[in-house]
Amino acid sequence: MFVHNFVHEETYVHTMSSDLGGDTMQTKLKLTTKRGLFGTAAALAATGFFALSGMASAEAVSQQTYDKSDLILVTTVINATNPYMASWIEGSKALGEKLGLPVEIVQSNGSSQTELAGIQALAAKGKKIVLVTNPLAASDVPAIANTVKQNGGYMVVWWNMPPNYEPKDVGDNFVAFGTYNGVTAGECGAKGLIEAMGGKGGIIALPGVLDSTVSQERYAGLLNVMKNYPDVKLLDTQPANWDQAIALKTTQQLIAKYGDQIDGVWTADDGMLLGAYEAVKKADMIGDVKFSGEGAYPPVIDLMVNQPDGDVVAASSFHRGYKAAATGLLIAYKAAIGEINISAMSADQRHGQYGIDCVTPENAANFQANGGIDPAWLDKLIADPFMDLVGGAVEAPKS
Numbered sequence: 001m002f003v004h005n006f007v008h009e010e011t012y013v014h015t016m017s018s019d020l021g022g023d024t025m026q027t028k029l030k031l032t033t034k035r036g037l038f039g040t041a042a043a044l045a046a047t048g049f050f051a052l053s054g055m056a057s058a059e060a061v062s063q064q065t066y067d068k069s070d071l072i073l074v075t076t077v078i079n080a081t082n083p084y085m086a087s088w089i090e091g092s093k094a095l096g097e098k099l100g101l102p103v104e105i106v107q108s109n110g111s112s113q114t115e116l117a118g119i120q121a122l123a124a125k126g127k128k129i130v131l132v133t134n135p136l137a138a139s140d141v142p143a144i145a146n147t148v149k150q151n152g153g154y155m156v157v158w159w160n161m162p163p164n165y166e167p168k169d170v171g172d173n174f175v176a177f178g179t180y181n182g183v184t185a186g187e188c189g190a191k192g193l194i195e196a197m198g199g200k201g202g203i204i205a206l207p208g209v210l211d212s213t214v215s216q217e218r219y220a221g222l223l224n225v226m227k228n229y230p231d232v233k234l235l236d237t238q239p240a241n242w243d244q245a246i247a248l249k250t251t252q253q254l255i256a257k258y259g260d261q262i263d264g265v266w267t268a269d270d271g272m273l274l275g276a277y278e279a280v281k282k283a284d285m286i287g288d289v290k291f292s293g294e295g296a297y298p299p300v301i302d303l304m305v306n307q308p309d310g311d312v313v314a315a316s317s318f319h320r321g322y323k324a325a326a327t328g329l330l331i332a333y334k335a336a337i338g339e340i341n342i343s344a345m346s347a348d349q350r351h352g353q354y355g356i357d358c359v360t361p362e363n364a365a366n367f368q369a370n371g372g373i374d375p376a377w378l379d380k381l382i383a384d385p386f387m388d389l390v391g392g393a394v395e396a397p398k399s
Contacts, residue, residue: 061338061340061341061342061343062172062341062342062343062344063154063172063335063338063341063342063343064152064172065336065337065338066128066336066337067337068099068100068101068337070127070128071101071127071128071129071130071153071333071336071337072101072102072104072122072125072127072128072129072130073092073095073096073099073101073102073103073104073130073329073333074103074104074105074106074119074122074129074130074131074132074133075088075089075092075103075104075105075106075131075132075133075325075329076105076106076107076108076115076118076119076131076132076133076134076135077089077105077106077107077108077134078107078108078110078134078136078242079107079108079109079110079242079243080105080107081243081244082242082243082244082269082271083270083271083295083297083298083299083321084242084269084270084271084295084297084320084321085134085321086321087320087321087322087325088134088321088322088324088325089105089321089325090321090322090373091320091321091322091323091324091325091326091329091373092105092132092322092325092326092329094322094326094373094378095325095326095329095330095333095378096329098378098382099333103329104122106118106119106122108135108136110136110241110243111136112135112136112137112139112140115133115135115136115140115144116140116143116144116147119131119133119144119147119148120147123147123148123150123151123153128151128152128153128154128336129147129148129151129153129154129155130153130154130155130329130332130333130336131144131148131153131154131155131156131329131332132155132156132157132158132324132325132328132329132332133155133156133157133158133328134158134159134160134324134325135157135159135160136160136209136212137160137209137211137212138160138161138162138163138211138212138213139162139211140160141157141160141161141162141165142162142165144157145170145173145174148173148174149170149171149173149174152173153173153332153336154172154173154175154332154333154335154336155173155174155175155332156175156176156177156178156327156328156329156331156332157174157176157177157178157328158177158178158179158324158325158328159179159212159213159214159324160211160212160213160214161177161213166350166351167350167351168347168350168351172335172342172343175331175332175335175340175342175345175350176328176331176332176345176349176350176351176352177350177351177352178324178327178328178352178353178354179213179214179352179353179354179394180214180317180319180324180353180354180355180356181217181353181356181391181394182213182214182215182216182217182218182220182221182394183217183218183220183221183224183394183395184221184317184356185217185218185221185294185317185356185358186217186218186219186220186221186222186224186225186268186294187221187222187224187225188221188292188294188315188316188317188358188359189218189221189222189266189267189292189293189294189314189315189316189317190221190222190224190225190226190266190292191225191315192292192314192315192358192360193264193265193266193290193291193292193314193315194225194226194229194232194264195314196264196290196311196312196314196315197232197263197264197290199229199231199232200229200231200232200263201231201232201233201263201264202232202233202234202235202258202261202262202263202264203226203232203233203234203235203262203263203264203265203266204234204235204236204237204238204251204254204258204262204264204265204266205219205222205234205236205237205238205265205266205267206237206238206239206240206247206250206251206265206266206267206268206272206276207219207237207239207240207268208239208240208241208242208268208269208272209239209241209242210239214268215239215268217394218268218294219237219268222234222266235254235258235261235262236254236257236258238250238253238254240267240272240275242268242269242271242272243271243272243275244271244272244274244275245275246272246275247267247271247272247273247274247275247276247279248275248276248278248279249275249279250275250276251265251275251276251279251280252279252282252283255279255280255283255285260285260288262280262285262289263288263289263290264289264290264291264292264314265277265280265289265290265291265292266292267291267292267293267294268293268294269293269294269295270293270294270295270296270297270299270300270316271295271297272293273291273292273293273300273313273316274293274297274299274300276291277291277303277312277313281309286309286310286312287309287310287312289312290312290313290314291312291313291314292313292314292315292316293313293315293316294316294317295316295317295318295319296316296317296318296319296357296359296367297316298368300313300316301316301359301364301367301368302368304316304359304360304361304364305361305364305365305368307361311361313361314360314361315358315359315360316359317356317357317358317359318356318357318358318359318367319354319355319356319357322373323354323377323388324354326373326378326381327354327381327385327388330381330382330385331385331386334385340385347392348389348391348392349386349389351392351393352386352389352390352391352392352393353389353390353391353392353393353394354388354389354390355388355390
């Protein structure tokens with residue numbers, strides 16, 4: 001494994017969306033189910049699986065393919081300190097080990113220019129790029145796609161993509177875009193938070209980066225839920241760049257401004273939740289403020305289950321960085337070696353959403369033993385890279 005740090009400082013910001021309907025938040029948050037079929041290759045062919053899923057049979061595929069030795073696996077992260085990003089790196093490395101290929105890691109360090117420079121440097125080495133990227137901003141994607149296309153490689157993008165910019169329109173080199181339903185996730189946190197506040201009070205919101213598809217979706221989820229609670233006021237919204245330390249500092253500034261008007265803190269991910277939690281605790285307000293996040297990171301699950309400062313963490317949504325990274329990298333890899341026929345992929349496979357769970361104190365113990373990667377899950381993924389696909393594109397938030 002090689003880690004690239006191309007240092008250049010820039011600042012970006014992020015927003016979110018969502019809405020929660022229904023009486024319980026303990027069920028799997030899914031849309032229409034589209035799962036792969038399991039069994040032997042002969043059985044899959046007999047059921048028409050290859051044609052339906054885009055998985056290639058012995059027939060020729062439409063795109064240019066390569067020998068495994070001609071490929072370089074690449075994964076990008078916004079930073080390596082956020083627990084989700086660390087899990088993303090872990091998933092990329094685990095898949096690389098299974099495939100017998102090293103993984104190059106590009107850290108953007110909060111800079112779109114650093115991110116692109118890292119990918120371009122690897123593209124210039126001569127091998128064909130197999131890329132999974134969690135780009136800093138949606139606007140980064142066209143330049144990344146152009147780099148991969150010029151290289152002749154293949155990529156899968158997670159989380160962020162410009163509006164009306166689709167893999168199928170860009171071409172085969174942009175194999176797929178994947179996401180979790182940010183609106184639903186934002187609603188999960190918002191409903192749990194507001195219910196824990198008794199349906200009234202003041203909230204501060206910490207999105208991630210403003211030019212981020214998923215941040216916008218999660219924030220929209222918060223606003224959707226707030227429509228049903230007229231006694232809840234959104235005091236302030238300050239992006240915290242998916243960074244625990246920035247969330248700590250930002251929350252301290254908001255505490256200085258709003259003081260005991262703050263009854264709840266909504267965050268776009270659990271890393272920022274942990275920063276806000278620390279700030280509130282340092283201000284001796286911890287028993288009076290509720291929190292919600294996204295990602296169900298192990299420290300947040302532990303706070304829900306063990307409640308060292310009381311029942312203050314109200315909700316989060318469960319998915320893992322390793323799942324997104326390994327899924328995306330595998331789809332790009334299978335396209336590169338001809339095991340996925342891009343022209344036969346369904347619309348949902350090229351732009352799809354994957355399943356998550358809403359986690360509350362009532363069900364948090366079910367998610368506590370969630371460290372590491374289950375080898376059986378990785379084996380199942382290699383057999384069917386679309387096994388966790390649950391639907392197509394998430395409807396864009398309305399401004």
